[in-house]
Amino acid sequence: MRRRPGSPRRPQSSRTVLGLLVLACVTVMVLDANADESSPVDPLRAGVGAVLGPVESATGTAVRPLRELPESVRTQSSLRAELRELERTNAVLRQELATTALDRNRAAELDGLLQTVEDTGYAVVPARVVGYGAAQSFSRTVTIDAGTTSGIQADQTVLSDAGLVGRVLRVDRRTATVLLVADADSVVGGRLASSMELGFVRGRGDVGGRGRLDLDLADGSVVPGRGDVVVTWGSRAGAPYVAGIPIGIVRAVYSTPRDLAKRAVVEPLVDFTALDLVGVVVPEGTTSDRAVLGAEDSP
Amino acid sequence: MTAVRVLAFSALVVVAIALQTSVFGHLAFQGVVPNLVLLLVVATALARGPEVAATLGLLAGLALDLAPPADHVAGRWALALVVVGYLAGRVRQDAGSSAFAAVVTVAACSFVGTSLFAVSGLLLGDPGVDIAAVLTVVPIGVVYDVLLTPLVLPPVLILLRRLEQTQMAY
Secondary structure, rough: OOOOOOOOOHHHHHHHHHHHHHHHHHHHHHHOOOOOOOOOOOOHHHHHHHHHHHHHHHHHHHHHHHHHOOOOOOOOOHHHHHHHOOOOOHHHHHHHHHOOOOHHHHHHHHHHHHHHHHHHHOEEEEEEEEEOOOHHHOOOEEEEEEOHHHHHOOOOOOEEOOOOEEEEEEEEOOOOEEEEEEEEOOOOEEEOOOOOOEEEEEEEOOOOOOOOOEEHHHHHHHHOOOOEEEEEEHHHHOOOOOOOOOEEEEEEOOOOOOOOOOOEEEOOOHHHHHEEEEEEOOOOOOOOOOOOOOOOOOO | OHHHHHHHHHHHHHOOOOOOHHHOOOOOOOOOOOOHHHHHHHHHHHHHOOOHHHEEEHHHHHHHHOOOOOOOOOHHHHHHHHHHHHHHHHHHHHHHOHHHHHHHHHHHHHHHHHHHHHHHHHOOOOOOOHHHHHHHHHHHHHHHHHHHHHHHHHHHHHHHHHHHHHHHOO
C-alpha cells in the first residue's frame, strides 16, 4: 500500500512500521548473537561480501594514488578546498601514474615484504588493504583484496614488512576480512625475544599513532626491559598465528598490587592507519591465482 | 516501490558503503569516518518521510552490518538506522525547510545513531565498546557528519525529489 507523497501521514501507521522494523533488527541480532559456531546470518554475510567486496576493491584501487596526500580534514572550507585539490591531483596522478614515486614506493614495500618472507621462511600471498572498518563500529578490521581464489583461508596470519598485522577472520571469493591485533577482541600469544618468556598481547581498540598493545606475562617474576622486542609465540599448525613474527617493542612496564603478573605496554611495529601491502601466510604448496612469495616450488 | 526506485536506492547504498570503507578510510580522524549511510538515511527521511526512511535504514544498516570488514553482531547498525530514519522523518516538516534545521537534524541523528550502535554493543557484551571509546568516537563522528552534510545532503535530496517527480508523471 503506497500513499500519495505529500499526503499527511498518520503517526499511528508509521509507528507500526517502526515497530515491525525494530522487531526485524532484533530478530537478526538474536539469530546472529546466539549462534555458537556457524550463524544463520553467515550465508547472507557471504553473499553481501561477494557483492560489496569487489566494489571495495575497485574503489580502493582507484583512490590508492591519493594516499600520499594530507590525511586529516577538520574544517568545512579546508575540506572543500582539499576536495578540489584532490580532484586536480587525481587527474595529474592518473597521467603520471606510470612514472611517479608511487611505483618506487610500491617496489620498496614489495621488497620489504620479500625480505620478511626470506627472513621468516613462510610462504606468503601478497594482498592490498582496500577497506577500513570505521571507529564508529568499535572493531578494528580491514578488508584485503585477496580471497579463497588466492588460496586464503580463515585463521591465517597477516603480516607486513614491519611486523604482525592480524589474522584472517572471514574469507569471501575475492576479499577477506582481517582482525587487526590492535582490536580490543584480539589476543595473540607473545614471547619476549630477549628472555623467551611467554605472555599474551591484547589490543586496546586504538589504532592511531599513539595506539598501544598490552602484554600480560605468564611468569610474574619476569621483568621485561624497555626496548625488548615481542614476537609471536605461534599456535599449533600455525593457525591462527605462526611463530616468530615481530609484534612490537616494550615501551613501559608496570605492576599492580592486585595482579601477580607484570604488565607491559607494547608499541606495535605496524602503523595500522597506513596499511597498504600486506602478506597472508599460507601453507606450502597452496594453489593461488597470484604469485606466492617464498614458496620453494613457485616458478 | 517501483523497480527504478529500488535500483536507485540500492546504488546509493552501495556507493555510500564503498566510499565510507575504501575512500574515507584514508581520511579518517582517530579512525572515525563520516557515516555516509546515515546521511543517506537522513536525506531520505527529509525527502520521503519516516516510513520509507526507516525501511531504507533497515536495509542499508543490514548491508553495513554484513559488508566486509564489519565484524559485529548483524542487525546493530540496522536497528540504529531504523530509529534514525524514523526520528528524522518525524521532524522533517521543520527540517526540510531550512539548511540550519537540516544540519541540526544530521547532528542529532549522528549522535543518536552512533550512541544506539554503542549501546547495543554494550548490551551484547562487545569487548571493543567501552565508555571512554564511545565518548571520543561519538563527538568526532557528529562533527565529521555535520562537515559532510553540505556536500552530501543537497545532491541526494535533489536526486530523491527528481525521482519522486518521475514517479508522479506516470
